[in-house]
Amino acid sequence: MAENTQKLSQYTWEGKDRKGNKTKGEIAGVSSALVKAQLRKQGISPDKVRKKAKPLFGGSTKITPFDIAMLTRQMATMMKAGVPLVQSFDIVADGLENKGLQELITTIRNDVASGASFAVALRRHPKHFDDLYCNLVDSGEKAGALEQMLDRIAMYLEKTETLKKKVKKAMTYPIAVVVVAIIVTAILLIKVVPQFEELFHGFGAELPVFTQFVIGISEWMQEWWFIALLGLVGFVFCFKEAKSRSPKFSDLVDKYVLKLPVVGEILDKSAVARFGRVLSTTFASGVPLVDALESVAGATGNAVYRDGINKIREEVSSGTQLQASMRAAGIFPVMAIQLTAIGEESGNLDAMLEKVADHYESVVDDMVDNLTALMEPMIMAVLGVLVGGLIVAMYLPIFQMGQVV
Numbered sequence: 001m002a003e004n005t006q007k008l009s010q011y012t013w014e015g016k017d018r019k020g021n022k023t024k025g026e027i028a029g030v031s032s033a034l035v036k037a038q039l040r041k042q043g044i045s046p047d048k049v050r051k052k053a054k055p056l057f058g059g060s061t062k063i064t065p066f067d068i069a070m071l072t073r074q075m076a077t078m079m080k081a082g083v084p085l086v087q088s089f090d091i092v093a094d095g096l097e098n099k100g101l102q103e104l105i106t107t108i109r110n111d112v113a114s115g116a117s118f119a120v121a122l123r124r125h126p127k128h129f130d131d132l133y134c135n136l137v138d139s140g141e142k143a144g145a146l147e148q149m150l151d152r153i154a155m156y157l158e159k160t161e162t163l164k165k166k167v168k169k170a171m172t173y174p175i176a177v178v179v180v181a182i183i184v185t186a187i188l189l190i191k192v193v194p195q196f197e198e199l200f201h202g203f204g205a206e207l208p209v210f211t212q213f214v215i216g217i218s219e220w221m222q223e224w225w226f227i228a229l230l231g232l233v234g235f236v237f238c239f240k241e242a243k244s245r246s247p248k249f250s251d252l253v254d255k256y257v258l259k260l261p262v263v264g265e266i267l268d269k270s271a272v273a274r275f276g277r278v279l280s281t282t283f284a285s286g287v288p289l290v291d292a293l294e295s296v297a298g299a300t301g302n303a304v305y306r307d308g309i310n311k312i313r314e315e316v317s318s319g320t321q322l323q324a325s326m327r328a329a330g331i332f333p334v335m336a337i338q339l340t341a342i343g344e345e346s347g348n349l350d351a352m353l354e355k356v357a358d359h360y361e362s363v364v365d366d367m368v369d370n371l372t373a374l375m376e377p378m379i380m381a382v383l384g385v386l387v388g389g390l391i392v393a394m395y396l397p398i399f400q401m402g403q404v405v
Helices: 032-041 065-080 085-094 099-113 118-123 131-143 146-200 209-245 247-257 263-284 289-297 303-317 322-329 334-346 349-399
Strands: 009-016 022-029 045-051
Touching: 009 032, 022 032, 022 099, 032 045, 065 085, 065 099, 065 146, 085 099, 099 118, 118 131, 131 146, 131 263, 131 289, 146 209, 146 263, 146 349, 209 247, 209 349, 247 263, 247 303, 263 289, 263 303, 263 334, 263 349, 289 303, 303 322, 322 334, 334 349
Parallel strands: none
Antiparallel strands: 009 022, 009 045
16 A cells, blocks of 8 residues: 555566567556566566656646546447457557556556556546546446446546536636626726826816726726736635635535526536436446435535535435435425436436436536527627727717817
8 A cells, every 4th residue: 555655657668578579668657676576467577667757848748537538438438349458458548649648547557457456446546536436437347347337437427528518618708708808998998098198188177077087097007907917816816725725615605606697507407417417327337325325415516415415315314215305405406306206216216317417418508508699799798888988988078178168
């Protein structure tokens, strides 16, 4: 166990296989001595083992959840075709351009080739493979149905990542409107308004209140724009730090974000979709319902649903039906509860939960498309009000020049 906690490095090696043929490759290990021992276990007599030099610029490409979903799908396809597990790793790794993912697969492949189970090899990389993923792989290995389990996990990851992408798209549009509005307004206040201000000095009359207000903001922005910028950046940084470090603050944000117009409803429906997808996948994989609910609680992505599902789990463990506990929680829509009730009564709960996930993923998809269509005219309206307001404020004194003359 102590060895696994040490930092792994990438090594290049040259040697001979059992038939005496020269071969070479790359392998991850803690030290050159342990790498040599690992190669001997694989039937290779190492001649040279060197630590791989890191590139001066750049490095391993970041591994995204979508990369893990793609890897799982490829492994499932290879194993369904009858390719052995270790050989499947080699085939998948050879076809990758992402060096970081390639190194990860090579490390897992070497662990499996050395005698570790697939699940144990995955657990050594918790950053990329969570407990749910590892538990499902472990169940598939023990049941002798790893290829079917990988196929099920791949489908779950693909659906989940697609849903996350849609939700992120919905969140990006409102933020884009605010950012564009702030940038345009700041440029006008700092660069354009001062030009009009010089013109107004020769008017010899009192400027309209609205114009004075805009000029006052412009003068403040010219002198203190860096303070405003630092304040905005500081607020965003403090908000992210508080959300990551304070569970209470994070839970509070999750609670109130669900009450936001349009975006809150999208997040709410996406949480229900994740609930159905994760619970369907785990329950269909043979995981007991109570244990499956424990995995689901942390996968919904919202503290309100996490706490609600934990209460449901406690009630289910004491003998209450799932649909009754969901109704008592007061956070699930009626359709989700009804489909769950049908699944429990018919003994086909996993299929009904999958229908719940499919339905609410479709709802989220439609809502994101509608939001996208709605945000386009909203962006124009917001920018029009800001820019138009500033232009009106600057031209009001010109309109009133007749009164001065």
